[in-house]
Amino acid sequence: MTPRRSASTSAPTEQPELAMSLIDTIRNNLAPIHREGYPFLLIGVAVSLLLLWLVPPLGWICVLITAWIAYFFRDPERVTPIGPGLVIAPADGRVCLVGPAIPPRELGLGDAPLPRVCIFMNVFDVHVNRAPLAGQVVRIAYRPGKFLSADLDKASEDNERNGVVFDTAIGLVGVVQIAGLVARRIVCFVREGDQRAAGERFGLIRFGSRVDVYLPVGTRPLVAEGQRAVAGETILADVAGAQRELAFRVS
Incomplete structure (x- = not known):
């Protein structure tokens, strides 16, 4: 019992x-x-x-x-690789364009083509944007525009966008949040003078969009078109690694 x-x-x-x-x-x-x-x-x-x-x-x-x-609107935690010269993806999504391009004039990065990586976010991707490197925000430039499909190259010129320039250990790096066909609201959490660590959140775009990263001259992207990127984790470029490789070849 x-x-x-x-x-x-x-x-x-x-x-x-x-x-x-x-x-x-x-x-x-x-x-x-x-x-x-x-x-x-x-x-x-x-x-x-x-x-x-x-x-x-x-x-x-x-x-x-x-x-x-x-x-x-999910906002998962990410484990960001830490290392000198590592450029981290600022957005989740598909790498839609890789190659030199003239940065938007309002960024103040000059008129010469710079290495650029574009990441297209569909409505199912995480839309929180993260800083690609540690650095200080030295410029924020908003520009109104159209709402074309964000995966088109012309979107970087004609669409509504918000540019953030970071002063980093490898030089000035521009990150442009671009509105898309569905996206109608770009949100930026930082102000000029703010400091951000690599992988730290700096903005968000509502309902489908794109993020372009403009890198210093000579940077060689490590991603290819069609590849999936994870914000705060995927390495877009390794500037310090490329410099070490060049120094080794010269020696």
């Missing part, structure tokens, strides 16, 4: 523990949501509750849309 009593009394306590363990597992595996997404989530939840009460089928559709909004 005693074993039966112990089994019956332990069952109720095991169920809450199992439930809490499941909740902790879900919480630990879900990426946090960036604060920029909270207003959209609150609106989505409110509309979902209202429609679930009035028109349940539409309410469930709104629930799915709200869940997608939470997914879009």
Whole structure:
């Protein structure tokens, strides 16, 4: 009789523990949501509750849309490689263009072509942007424009954009946030004079867009078109490594 009593009394306590363990597992595996997404989530939840009460089928559709909004504004932690001269991807997405290009005039980087890497973010990519290197923000330049498809080369010239120039150990590096066909809002978290570590968040673009990185003359990108990039983790270039390789060849 005693074993039966112990089994019956332990069952109720095991169920809450199992439930809490499941909740902790879900919480630990879900990426946090960036604060920029909270207003959209609150609106989505409110509309979902209202429609679930009035028109349940539409309410469930709104629930799915709200869940997608939470997914879009996810802000996962990243492990950033640290090293002199490492240039880290500022955005998640597909590398759509790699090659020399004249930087936007408002960046103040000159009129000569510079090595450029362009990363296209679709609506399913993480849209939080991160600093490619440690450095000081020396220029922020916003320019209104069109909303063409961001994966087109012409988008870098005609689309609405916001440029951020970092003064880093390898020189001036320009990062341009470009609005796209769906994106209508560029958010920049930094001001001129701010310091950012490599991989630290500096901005966000809502609902599909692109980020261009302009590197110092002589930088050789290590990524290719079509490659997937992960913000704060993928190495776009290794300037110090290239300099060491050149010095070794000369010696």
